[in-house]
Amino acid sequence: MKKWMHVLLSATLLLGVTACGGGGNEDSSAASNGSQQEQQTKEPLKVTLPTWTGYGPLFIAKEKGFFEKHGVDVELSIIEGLAERKQALAGGKLDGMATALDVQTTLASSGVPMEVVWILDDSYGGDGILVKNDINSAADLKGKQVAFEFGSTSHLLLLSALKQAGLTDKDVEMVQMSAGDAGAAFTAGKVDAAVTWEPWLSKGANANGKVLLTTKDLPGIIVDTVGFRKEIVDQRPDEIKAFVAAMADAMNYWKENEQDAVSIMAKGLNIDEKEFTGTASGLKFFNLDENKKSFGTADNKGPIYQSTQNDIDFYLEQKIIDSAPSAEEIINPTFVQGL
Known part of the structure:
Protein backbone atom coordinates (compact mmCIF):
# COMPACT_ATOMS: atom_id res chain seq x y z
CA MET A 1 0.00 0.00 0.00
CA LYS A 2 1.33 3.39 -0.92
CA LYS A 3 2.36 5.44 2.06
CA TRP A 4 2.76 9.19 1.92
CA MET A 5 4.51 10.81 4.83
CA HIS A 6 4.05 14.46 5.46
CA VAL A 7 6.19 15.60 8.38
CA LEU A 8 6.14 19.31 8.99
CA LEU A 9 8.92 20.83 11.01
CA SER A 10 8.73 24.54 11.69
CA ALA A 11 10.35 27.00 14.04
CA THR A 12 9.76 30.66 14.78
CA LEU A 13 12.77 32.86 14.16
CA LEU A 14 13.23 35.82 16.49
CA LEU A 15 15.37 38.48 14.85
CA GLY A 16 13.90 41.58 16.51
CA VAL A 17 16.14 44.25 17.90
CA THR A 18 15.77 44.53 21.68
CA ALA A 19 14.43 47.91 22.71
CA CYS A 20 16.82 49.96 24.83
CA GLY A 21 16.06 50.43 28.52
CA GLY A 22 15.24 53.77 30.22
CA GLY A 23 16.11 56.86 28.30
CA GLY A 24 14.94 55.54 24.85
CA ASN A 25 12.54 57.80 22.99
CA GLU A 26 9.15 56.71 21.70
CA ASP A 27 10.14 57.06 18.03
CA SER A 28 13.10 54.70 18.33
CA SER A 29 11.02 52.26 20.38
CA ALA A 30 8.28 52.28 17.77
CA ALA A 31 10.79 51.75 14.96
CA SER A 32 12.32 48.85 16.86
CA ASN A 33 8.93 47.25 17.46
CA GLY A 34 8.04 47.72 13.81
CA SER A 35 11.27 46.00 12.77
CA GLN A 36 10.55 43.11 15.14
CA GLN A 37 7.04 42.67 13.79
CA GLU A 38 8.24 42.71 10.19
CA GLN A 39 10.94 40.10 10.85
CA GLN A 40 8.70 37.86 12.92
CA THR A 41 6.02 37.76 10.22
CA LYS A 42 8.43 37.07 7.37
CA GLU A 43 7.56 33.87 5.54
CA PRO A 44 9.98 30.99 6.18
CA LEU A 45 11.87 29.34 3.36
CA LYS A 46 9.80 26.23 2.69
CA VAL A 47 11.97 23.29 1.66
CA THR A 48 10.72 19.77 0.93
CA LEU A 49 12.47 16.42 0.66
CA PRO A 50 11.67 12.70 0.50
CA THR A 51 12.83 10.23 3.12
CA TRP A 52 16.45 9.70 2.14
CA THR A 53 19.63 9.58 4.20
CA GLY A 54 21.38 12.08 1.95
CA TYR A 55 19.05 14.85 3.09
CA GLY A 56 19.81 14.33 6.79
CA PRO A 57 22.11 17.36 7.18
CA LEU A 58 19.11 19.65 6.73
CA PHE A 59 17.84 18.45 10.09
CA ILE A 60 21.17 19.20 11.78
CA ALA A 61 20.96 22.79 10.54
CA LYS A 62 17.40 22.98 11.85
CA GLU A 63 17.80 21.21 15.18
CA LYS A 64 21.09 22.85 16.19
CA GLY A 65 19.84 26.33 15.36
CA PHE A 66 22.24 27.05 12.51
CA PHE A 67 19.49 28.46 10.31
CA GLU A 68 18.45 30.75 13.14
CA LYS A 69 22.08 31.67 13.86
CA HIS A 70 22.48 32.99 10.32
CA GLY A 71 19.14 34.79 10.30
CA VAL A 72 16.80 32.61 8.27
CA ASP A 73 13.68 30.67 9.19
CA VAL A 74 13.45 27.35 7.35
CA GLU A 75 10.44 25.05 7.31
CA LEU A 76 11.19 21.45 6.33
CA SER A 77 8.56 19.03 5.05
CA ILE A 78 8.79 15.43 3.91
CA ILE A 79 6.73 14.59 0.82
CA GLU A 80 7.53 11.20 -0.66
CA GLY A 81 6.10 11.49 -4.16
CA LEU A 82 8.17 13.35 -6.73
CA ALA A 83 5.07 14.39 -8.68
CA GLU A 84 3.57 15.91 -5.54
CA ARG A 85 6.79 17.78 -4.75
CA LYS A 86 7.02 19.13 -8.30
CA GLN A 87 3.39 20.22 -8.24
CA ALA A 88 3.86 22.07 -4.95
CA LEU A 89 6.93 23.85 -6.31
CA ALA A 90 5.22 24.78 -9.56
CA GLY A 91 2.26 26.14 -7.61
CA GLY A 92 4.49 28.30 -5.43
CA LYS A 93 3.59 26.41 -2.25
CA LEU A 94 7.24 25.50 -1.74
CA ASP A 95 10.39 27.54 -2.21
CA GLY A 96 13.00 24.83 -2.57
CA MET A 97 13.64 21.13 -2.73
CA ALA A 98 16.35 18.72 -1.71
CA THR A 99 16.54 16.31 -4.62
CA ALA A 100 18.86 14.76 -7.15
CA LEU A 101 20.53 17.03 -9.67
CA ASP A 102 18.76 15.47 -12.64
CA VAL A 103 15.38 16.31 -11.09
CA GLN A 104 16.45 19.95 -10.88
CA THR A 105 17.10 19.84 -14.64
CA THR A 106 13.67 18.35 -15.42
CA LEU A 107 12.03 21.03 -13.28
CA ALA A 108 13.91 23.76 -15.13
CA SER A 109 12.94 22.34 -18.49
CA SER A 110 9.27 22.13 -17.50
CA GLY A 111 8.92 25.81 -16.71
CA VAL A 112 9.93 25.80 -13.04
CA PRO A 113 13.37 27.48 -13.11
CA MET A 114 15.51 26.15 -10.27
CA GLU A 115 18.94 27.18 -9.03
CA VAL A 116 21.13 24.70 -7.20
CA VAL A 117 22.95 26.37 -4.31
CA TRP A 118 24.27 23.45 -2.22
CA ILE A 119 25.51 19.92 -2.97
CA LEU A 120 24.62 17.35 -0.32
CA ASP A 121 26.19 14.13 -1.56
CA ASP A 122 27.16 11.86 -4.41
CA SER A 123 25.60 8.40 -4.41
CA TYR A 124 28.16 5.62 -4.34
CA GLY A 125 26.21 2.42 -3.78
CA GLY A 126 23.19 4.00 -2.10
CA THR A 215 25.73 3.51 -8.26
CA LYS A 216 29.08 1.94 -7.41
CA ASP A 217 28.84 0.39 -10.86
CA LEU A 218 27.60 3.66 -12.40
CA PRO A 219 29.25 6.40 -10.30
CA GLY A 220 28.60 10.11 -10.74
CA ILE A 221 25.03 9.65 -11.99
CA ILE A 222 23.16 10.63 -8.84
CA VAL A 223 24.16 13.83 -7.05
CA ASP A 224 21.87 15.12 -4.30
CA THR A 225 21.42 18.88 -4.13
CA VAL A 226 19.34 21.67 -2.66
CA GLY A 227 17.78 24.05 -5.16
CA PHE A 228 15.38 26.97 -4.91
CA ARG A 229 12.98 28.50 -7.37
CA LYS A 230 14.78 31.23 -9.28
CA GLU A 231 12.31 33.88 -8.21
CA ILE A 232 13.02 33.06 -4.57
CA VAL A 233 16.78 33.34 -5.13
CA ASP A 234 16.27 36.68 -6.88
CA GLN A 235 13.89 38.07 -4.26
CA ARG A 236 15.49 36.68 -1.09
CA PRO A 237 19.26 36.38 -1.70
CA ASP A 238 20.22 37.17 1.91
CA GLU A 239 18.13 34.26 3.15
CA ILE A 240 19.62 31.91 0.56
CA LYS A 241 23.09 33.04 1.66
CA ALA A 242 22.13 32.32 5.27
CA PHE A 243 20.75 28.91 4.28
CA VAL A 244 24.03 27.92 2.62
CA ALA A 245 26.08 29.16 5.58
CA ALA A 246 23.92 27.06 7.91
CA MET A 247 24.46 23.96 5.78
CA ALA A 248 28.21 24.49 5.99
CA ASP A 249 27.91 24.68 9.77
CA ALA A 250 25.80 21.53 9.82
CA MET A 251 28.48 19.55 8.01
CA ASN A 252 31.14 20.81 10.41
CA TYR A 253 28.95 19.82 13.35
CA TRP A 254 28.54 16.30 11.96
CA LYS A 255 32.29 15.91 11.67
CA GLU A 256 32.87 17.03 15.25
CA ASN A 257 29.81 15.44 16.91
CA GLU A 258 29.10 12.29 14.92
CA GLN A 259 26.82 10.42 17.32
CA ASP A 260 24.60 13.39 18.12
CA ALA A 261 24.44 14.35 14.44
CA VAL A 262 23.40 10.84 13.42
CA SER A 263 20.73 10.81 16.14
CA ILE A 264 19.33 14.14 14.90
CA MET A 265 19.29 13.10 11.26
CA ALA A 266 17.71 9.71 11.90
CA LYS A 267 15.01 11.28 14.04
CA GLY A 268 14.30 13.97 11.45
CA LEU A 269 13.93 11.37 8.71
CA ASN A 270 11.90 9.08 11.00
CA ILE A 271 14.25 6.13 10.57
CA ASP A 272 16.34 4.34 13.17
CA GLU A 273 20.01 5.15 13.64
CA LYS A 274 21.19 1.76 12.46
CA GLU A 275 19.32 2.22 9.20
CA PHE A 276 20.77 5.70 8.81
CA THR A 277 24.38 4.65 9.31
CA GLY A 278 23.90 1.64 7.06
CA THR A 279 22.68 3.76 4.17
CA ALA A 280 25.09 6.65 4.77
CA SER A 281 27.99 4.37 3.87
CA GLY A 282 26.72 4.40 0.28
CA LEU A 283 27.03 8.17 0.02
CA LYS A 284 29.87 10.67 -0.18
CA PHE A 285 28.75 13.77 1.71
CA PHE A 286 30.02 17.23 0.72
CA ASN A 287 31.26 19.84 3.18
CA LEU A 288 31.94 23.48 2.27
CA ASP A 289 35.39 22.83 0.78
CA GLU A 290 34.02 20.01 -1.37
CA ASN A 291 31.14 22.22 -2.47
CA LYS A 292 33.59 24.91 -3.50
CA LYS A 293 35.61 22.41 -5.53
CA SER A 294 32.52 21.04 -7.24
CA PHE A 295 31.06 24.46 -8.05
CA GLY A 296 34.43 25.87 -9.06
CA THR A 297 34.84 29.53 -9.98
CA ALA A 298 33.61 31.82 -12.73
CA ASP A 299 36.87 31.27 -14.62
CA ASN A 300 37.22 27.59 -13.82
CA LYS A 301 33.86 25.83 -13.54
CA GLY A 302 33.75 22.73 -11.37
CA PRO A 303 32.48 19.21 -12.19
CA ILE A 304 28.90 19.94 -11.14
CA TYR A 305 28.43 21.76 -14.45
CA GLN A 306 29.40 18.71 -16.47
CA SER A 307 27.16 16.48 -14.36
CA THR A 308 24.29 18.86 -15.03
CA GLN A 309 24.98 18.89 -18.75
CA ASN A 310 25.11 15.09 -18.78
CA ASP A 311 21.65 14.98 -17.19
CA ILE A 312 20.26 17.47 -19.69
CA ASP A 313 21.71 15.60 -22.66
CA PHE A 314 20.48 12.25 -21.40
CA TYR A 315 16.90 13.37 -20.82
CA LEU A 316 16.81 15.11 -24.19
CA GLU A 317 18.05 11.97 -25.89
CA GLN A 318 15.35 9.94 -24.16
CA LYS A 319 12.73 12.58 -25.06
CA ILE A 320 11.76 12.98 -21.42
CA ILE A 321 12.29 16.73 -21.74
CA ASP A 322 11.54 18.89 -24.78
CA SER A 323 13.71 21.92 -24.06
CA ALA A 324 17.27 22.19 -22.83
CA PRO A 325 18.14 24.71 -20.12
CA SER A 326 21.84 25.44 -19.84
CA ALA A 327 23.88 24.17 -16.92
CA GLU A 328 24.70 27.79 -16.10
CA GLU A 329 20.99 28.52 -15.65
CA ILE A 330 20.64 25.74 -13.10
CA ILE A 331 23.89 26.02 -11.13
CA ASN A 332 24.34 29.08 -8.91
CA PRO A 333 27.79 29.09 -7.29
CA THR A 334 27.46 32.59 -5.85
CA PHE A 335 26.50 31.60 -2.33
CA VAL A 336 29.06 28.84 -1.83
CA GLN A 337 31.80 31.00 -3.33
CA GLY A 338 30.82 33.82 -0.99
CA LEU A 339 31.63 31.84 2.16
Whole structure:
Protein backbone atom coordinates (compact mmCIF):
# COMPACT_ATOMS: atom_id res chain seq x y z
CA MET A 1 0.00 0.00 0.00
CA LYS A 2 1.33 3.39 -0.92
CA LYS A 3 2.36 5.44 2.06
CA TRP A 4 2.76 9.19 1.92
CA MET A 5 4.51 10.81 4.83
CA HIS A 6 4.05 14.46 5.46
CA VAL A 7 6.19 15.60 8.38
CA LEU A 8 6.14 19.31 8.99
CA LEU A 9 8.92 20.83 11.01
CA SER A 10 8.73 24.54 11.69
CA ALA A 11 10.35 27.00 14.04
CA THR A 12 9.76 30.66 14.78
CA LEU A 13 12.77 32.86 14.16
CA LEU A 14 13.23 35.82 16.49
CA LEU A 15 15.37 38.48 14.85
CA GLY A 16 13.90 41.58 16.51
CA VAL A 17 16.14 44.25 17.90
CA THR A 18 15.77 44.53 21.68
CA ALA A 19 14.43 47.91 22.71
CA CYS A 20 16.82 49.96 24.83
CA GLY A 21 16.06 50.43 28.52
CA GLY A 22 15.24 53.77 30.22
CA GLY A 23 16.11 56.86 28.30
CA GLY A 24 14.94 55.54 24.85
CA ASN A 25 12.54 57.80 22.99
CA GLU A 26 9.15 56.71 21.70
CA ASP A 27 10.14 57.06 18.03
CA SER A 28 13.10 54.70 18.33
CA SER A 29 11.02 52.26 20.38
CA ALA A 30 8.28 52.28 17.77
CA ALA A 31 10.79 51.75 14.96
CA SER A 32 12.32 48.85 16.86
CA ASN A 33 8.93 47.25 17.46
CA GLY A 34 8.04 47.72 13.81
CA SER A 35 11.27 46.00 12.77
CA GLN A 36 10.55 43.11 15.14
CA GLN A 37 7.04 42.67 13.79
CA GLU A 38 8.24 42.71 10.19
CA GLN A 39 10.94 40.10 10.85
CA GLN A 40 8.70 37.86 12.92
CA THR A 41 6.02 37.76 10.22
CA LYS A 42 8.43 37.07 7.37
CA GLU A 43 7.56 33.87 5.54
CA PRO A 44 9.98 30.99 6.18
CA LEU A 45 11.87 29.34 3.36
CA LYS A 46 9.80 26.23 2.69
CA VAL A 47 11.97 23.29 1.66
CA THR A 48 10.72 19.77 0.93
CA LEU A 49 12.47 16.42 0.66
CA PRO A 50 11.67 12.70 0.50
CA THR A 51 12.83 10.23 3.12
CA TRP A 52 16.45 9.70 2.14
CA THR A 53 19.63 9.58 4.20
CA GLY A 54 21.38 12.08 1.95
CA TYR A 55 19.05 14.85 3.09
CA GLY A 56 19.81 14.33 6.79
CA PRO A 57 22.11 17.36 7.18
CA LEU A 58 19.11 19.65 6.73
CA PHE A 59 17.84 18.45 10.09
CA ILE A 60 21.17 19.20 11.78
CA ALA A 61 20.96 22.79 10.54
CA LYS A 62 17.40 22.98 11.85
CA GLU A 63 17.80 21.21 15.18
CA LYS A 64 21.09 22.85 16.19
CA GLY A 65 19.84 26.33 15.36
CA PHE A 66 22.24 27.05 12.51
CA PHE A 67 19.49 28.46 10.31
CA GLU A 68 18.45 30.75 13.14
CA LYS A 69 22.08 31.67 13.86
CA HIS A 70 22.48 32.99 10.32
CA GLY A 71 19.14 34.79 10.30
CA VAL A 72 16.80 32.61 8.27
CA ASP A 73 13.68 30.67 9.19
CA VAL A 74 13.45 27.35 7.35
CA GLU A 75 10.44 25.05 7.31
CA LEU A 76 11.19 21.45 6.33
CA SER A 77 8.56 19.03 5.05
CA ILE A 78 8.79 15.43 3.91
CA ILE A 79 6.73 14.59 0.82
CA GLU A 80 7.53 11.20 -0.66
CA GLY A 81 6.10 11.49 -4.16
CA LEU A 82 8.17 13.35 -6.73
CA ALA A 83 5.07 14.39 -8.68
CA GLU A 84 3.57 15.91 -5.54
CA ARG A 85 6.79 17.78 -4.75
CA LYS A 86 7.02 19.13 -8.30
CA GLN A 87 3.39 20.22 -8.24
CA ALA A 88 3.86 22.07 -4.95
CA LEU A 89 6.93 23.85 -6.31
CA ALA A 90 5.22 24.78 -9.56
CA GLY A 91 2.26 26.14 -7.61
CA GLY A 92 4.49 28.30 -5.43
CA LYS A 93 3.59 26.41 -2.25
CA LEU A 94 7.24 25.50 -1.74
CA ASP A 95 10.39 27.54 -2.21
CA GLY A 96 13.00 24.83 -2.57
CA MET A 97 13.64 21.13 -2.73
CA ALA A 98 16.35 18.72 -1.71
CA THR A 99 16.54 16.31 -4.62
CA ALA A 100 18.86 14.76 -7.15
CA LEU A 101 20.53 17.03 -9.67
CA ASP A 102 18.76 15.47 -12.64
CA VAL A 103 15.38 16.31 -11.09
CA GLN A 104 16.45 19.95 -10.88
CA THR A 105 17.10 19.84 -14.64
CA THR A 106 13.67 18.35 -15.42
CA LEU A 107 12.03 21.03 -13.28
CA ALA A 108 13.91 23.76 -15.13
CA SER A 109 12.94 22.34 -18.49
CA SER A 110 9.27 22.13 -17.50
CA GLY A 111 8.92 25.81 -16.71
CA VAL A 112 9.93 25.80 -13.04
CA PRO A 113 13.37 27.48 -13.11
CA MET A 114 15.51 26.15 -10.27
CA GLU A 115 18.94 27.18 -9.03
CA VAL A 116 21.13 24.70 -7.20
CA VAL A 117 22.95 26.37 -4.31
CA TRP A 118 24.27 23.45 -2.22
CA ILE A 119 25.51 19.92 -2.97
CA LEU A 120 24.62 17.35 -0.32
CA ASP A 121 26.19 14.13 -1.56
CA ASP A 122 27.16 11.86 -4.41
CA SER A 123 25.60 8.40 -4.41
CA TYR A 124 28.16 5.62 -4.34
CA GLY A 125 26.21 2.42 -3.78
CA GLY A 126 23.19 4.00 -2.10
CA ASP A 127 20.90 3.58 -5.14
CA GLY A 128 20.45 0.49 -7.26
CA ILE A 129 18.29 -2.04 -9.06
CA LEU A 130 16.73 -4.98 -7.23
CA VAL A 131 15.94 -8.08 -9.28
CA LYS A 132 14.67 -11.61 -8.86
CA ASN A 133 17.36 -14.26 -8.64
CA ASP A 134 16.90 -15.47 -12.23
CA ILE A 135 17.86 -12.04 -13.62
CA ASN A 136 21.62 -11.83 -14.03
CA SER A 137 22.17 -8.79 -16.23
CA ALA A 138 20.48 -5.63 -17.45
CA ALA A 139 19.76 -7.46 -20.73
CA ASP A 140 17.68 -9.97 -18.74
CA LEU A 141 15.30 -7.17 -17.76
CA LYS A 142 13.76 -7.24 -21.24
CA GLY A 143 10.05 -7.93 -20.93
CA LYS A 144 10.14 -7.83 -17.12
CA GLN A 145 8.06 -5.71 -14.76
CA VAL A 146 10.26 -2.92 -13.38
CA ALA A 147 8.92 -0.57 -10.71
CA PHE A 148 10.36 2.95 -10.54
CA GLU A 149 9.30 6.58 -10.51
CA PHE A 150 8.98 7.99 -14.01
CA GLY A 151 11.07 11.07 -14.75
CA SER A 152 13.05 10.69 -11.55
CA THR A 153 16.59 9.79 -10.55
CA SER A 154 15.54 6.15 -10.52
CA HIS A 155 14.47 6.51 -14.14
CA LEU A 156 17.88 7.92 -15.03
CA LEU A 157 19.66 5.06 -13.30
CA LEU A 158 17.51 2.47 -15.08
CA LEU A 159 18.02 4.13 -18.47
CA SER A 160 21.77 4.19 -17.93
CA ALA A 161 21.84 0.49 -17.07
CA LEU A 162 19.58 -0.47 -19.99
CA LYS A 163 21.59 1.64 -22.42
CA GLN A 164 24.70 -0.38 -21.65
CA ALA A 165 22.72 -3.49 -22.58
CA GLY A 166 21.42 -1.95 -25.81
CA LEU A 167 17.91 -1.51 -24.42
CA THR A 168 15.60 1.35 -23.43
CA ASP A 169 12.79 1.61 -20.92
CA LYS A 170 10.42 0.67 -23.76
CA ASP A 171 11.90 -2.83 -23.58
CA VAL A 172 10.60 -3.37 -20.05
CA GLU A 173 7.13 -3.28 -18.52
CA MET A 174 7.25 -0.01 -16.61
CA VAL A 175 5.37 0.24 -13.31
CA GLN A 176 5.04 3.76 -11.88
CA MET A 177 5.84 3.95 -8.15
CA SER A 178 7.88 6.09 -5.80
CA ALA A 179 11.29 4.61 -4.95
CA GLY A 180 10.13 3.51 -1.52
CA ASP A 181 6.95 1.91 -2.84
CA ALA A 182 8.95 0.20 -5.59
CA GLY A 183 11.22 -1.36 -2.99
CA ALA A 184 8.26 -2.46 -0.92
CA ALA A 185 6.51 -3.92 -3.97
CA PHE A 186 9.59 -5.93 -4.88
CA THR A 187 10.02 -7.20 -1.33
CA ALA A 188 6.38 -8.33 -1.41
CA GLY A 189 7.01 -10.23 -4.66
CA LYS A 190 4.72 -8.05 -6.78
CA VAL A 191 7.26 -7.01 -9.47
CA ASP A 192 10.30 -8.57 -11.13
CA ALA A 193 12.60 -5.65 -10.45
CA ALA A 194 12.66 -2.29 -8.70
CA VAL A 195 14.85 0.78 -8.92
CA THR A 196 15.17 2.06 -5.38
CA TRP A 197 17.57 2.95 -2.62
CA GLU A 198 18.58 1.83 0.82
CA PRO A 199 17.22 0.42 3.03
CA TRP A 200 15.07 -1.23 0.34
CA LEU A 201 18.10 -2.58 -1.50
CA SER A 202 19.08 -4.58 1.58
CA LYS A 203 15.50 -5.55 2.40
CA GLY A 204 14.86 -6.74 -1.14
CA ALA A 205 18.10 -8.68 -1.28
CA ASN A 206 17.02 -10.51 1.87
CA ALA A 207 13.59 -11.31 0.40
CA ASN A 208 14.51 -13.85 -2.28
CA GLY A 209 16.11 -11.25 -4.49
CA LYS A 210 19.45 -9.61 -5.19
CA VAL A 211 20.98 -6.28 -6.13
CA LEU A 212 21.78 -6.31 -9.83
CA LEU A 213 23.84 -3.12 -9.75
CA THR A 214 24.25 0.09 -7.77
CA THR A 215 25.73 3.51 -8.26
CA LYS A 216 29.08 1.94 -7.41
CA ASP A 217 28.84 0.39 -10.86
CA LEU A 218 27.60 3.66 -12.40
CA PRO A 219 29.25 6.40 -10.30
CA GLY A 220 28.60 10.11 -10.74
CA ILE A 221 25.03 9.65 -11.99
CA ILE A 222 23.16 10.63 -8.84
CA VAL A 223 24.16 13.83 -7.05
CA ASP A 224 21.87 15.12 -4.30
CA THR A 225 21.42 18.88 -4.13
CA VAL A 226 19.34 21.67 -2.66
CA GLY A 227 17.78 24.05 -5.16
CA PHE A 228 15.38 26.97 -4.91
CA ARG A 229 12.98 28.50 -7.37
CA LYS A 230 14.78 31.23 -9.28
CA GLU A 231 12.31 33.88 -8.21
CA ILE A 232 13.02 33.06 -4.57
CA VAL A 233 16.78 33.34 -5.13
CA ASP A 234 16.27 36.68 -6.88
CA GLN A 235 13.89 38.07 -4.26
CA ARG A 236 15.49 36.68 -1.09
CA PRO A 237 19.26 36.38 -1.70
CA ASP A 238 20.22 37.17 1.91
CA GLU A 239 18.13 34.26 3.15
CA ILE A 240 19.62 31.91 0.56
CA LYS A 241 23.09 33.04 1.66
CA ALA A 242 22.13 32.32 5.27
CA PHE A 243 20.75 28.91 4.28
CA VAL A 244 24.03 27.92 2.62
CA ALA A 245 26.08 29.16 5.58
CA ALA A 246 23.92 27.06 7.91
CA MET A 247 24.46 23.96 5.78
CA ALA A 248 28.21 24.49 5.99
CA ASP A 249 27.91 24.68 9.77
CA ALA A 250 25.80 21.53 9.82
CA MET A 251 28.48 19.55 8.01
CA ASN A 252 31.14 20.81 10.41
CA TYR A 253 28.95 19.82 13.35
CA TRP A 254 28.54 16.30 11.96
CA LYS A 255 32.29 15.91 11.67
CA GLU A 256 32.87 17.03 15.25
CA ASN A 257 29.81 15.44 16.91
CA GLU A 258 29.10 12.29 14.92
CA GLN A 259 26.82 10.42 17.32
CA ASP A 260 24.60 13.39 18.12
CA ALA A 261 24.44 14.35 14.44
CA VAL A 262 23.40 10.84 13.42
CA SER A 263 20.73 10.81 16.14
CA ILE A 264 19.33 14.14 14.90
CA MET A 265 19.29 13.10 11.26
CA ALA A 266 17.71 9.71 11.90
CA LYS A 267 15.01 11.28 14.04
CA GLY A 268 14.30 13.97 11.45
CA LEU A 269 13.93 11.37 8.71
CA ASN A 270 11.90 9.08 11.00
CA ILE A 271 14.25 6.13 10.57
CA ASP A 272 16.34 4.34 13.17
CA GLU A 273 20.01 5.15 13.64
CA LYS A 274 21.19 1.76 12.46
CA GLU A 275 19.32 2.22 9.20
CA PHE A 276 20.77 5.70 8.81
CA THR A 277 24.38 4.65 9.31
CA GLY A 278 23.90 1.64 7.06
CA THR A 279 22.68 3.76 4.17
CA ALA A 280 25.09 6.65 4.77
CA SER A 281 27.99 4.37 3.87
CA GLY A 282 26.72 4.40 0.28
CA LEU A 283 27.03 8.17 0.02
CA LYS A 284 29.87 10.67 -0.18
CA PHE A 285 28.75 13.77 1.71
CA PHE A 286 30.02 17.23 0.72
CA ASN A 287 31.26 19.84 3.18
CA LEU A 288 31.94 23.48 2.27
CA ASP A 289 35.39 22.83 0.78
CA GLU A 290 34.02 20.01 -1.37
CA ASN A 291 31.14 22.22 -2.47
CA LYS A 292 33.59 24.91 -3.50
CA LYS A 293 35.61 22.41 -5.53
CA SER A 294 32.52 21.04 -7.24
CA PHE A 295 31.06 24.46 -8.05
CA GLY A 296 34.43 25.87 -9.06
CA THR A 297 34.84 29.53 -9.98
CA ALA A 298 33.61 31.82 -12.73
CA ASP A 299 36.87 31.27 -14.62
CA ASN A 300 37.22 27.59 -13.82
CA LYS A 301 33.86 25.83 -13.54
CA GLY A 302 33.75 22.73 -11.37
CA PRO A 303 32.48 19.21 -12.19
CA ILE A 304 28.90 19.94 -11.14
CA TYR A 305 28.43 21.76 -14.45
CA GLN A 306 29.40 18.71 -16.47
CA SER A 307 27.16 16.48 -14.36
CA THR A 308 24.29 18.86 -15.03
CA GLN A 309 24.98 18.89 -18.75
CA ASN A 310 25.11 15.09 -18.78
CA ASP A 311 21.65 14.98 -17.19
CA ILE A 312 20.26 17.47 -19.69
CA ASP A 313 21.71 15.60 -22.66
CA PHE A 314 20.48 12.25 -21.40
CA TYR A 315 16.90 13.37 -20.82
CA LEU A 316 16.81 15.11 -24.19
CA GLU A 317 18.05 11.97 -25.89
CA GLN A 318 15.35 9.94 -24.16
CA LYS A 319 12.73 12.58 -25.06
CA ILE A 320 11.76 12.98 -21.42
CA ILE A 321 12.29 16.73 -21.74
CA ASP A 322 11.54 18.89 -24.78
CA SER A 323 13.71 21.92 -24.06
CA ALA A 324 17.27 22.19 -22.83
CA PRO A 325 18.14 24.71 -20.12
CA SER A 326 21.84 25.44 -19.84
CA ALA A 327 23.88 24.17 -16.92
CA GLU A 328 24.70 27.79 -16.10
CA GLU A 329 20.99 28.52 -15.65
CA ILE A 330 20.64 25.74 -13.10
CA ILE A 331 23.89 26.02 -11.13
CA ASN A 332 24.34 29.08 -8.91
CA PRO A 333 27.79 29.09 -7.29
CA THR A 334 27.46 32.59 -5.85
CA PHE A 335 26.50 31.60 -2.33
CA VAL A 336 29.06 28.84 -1.83
CA GLN A 337 31.80 31.00 -3.33
CA GLY A 338 30.82 33.82 -0.99
CA LEU A 339 31.63 31.84 2.16
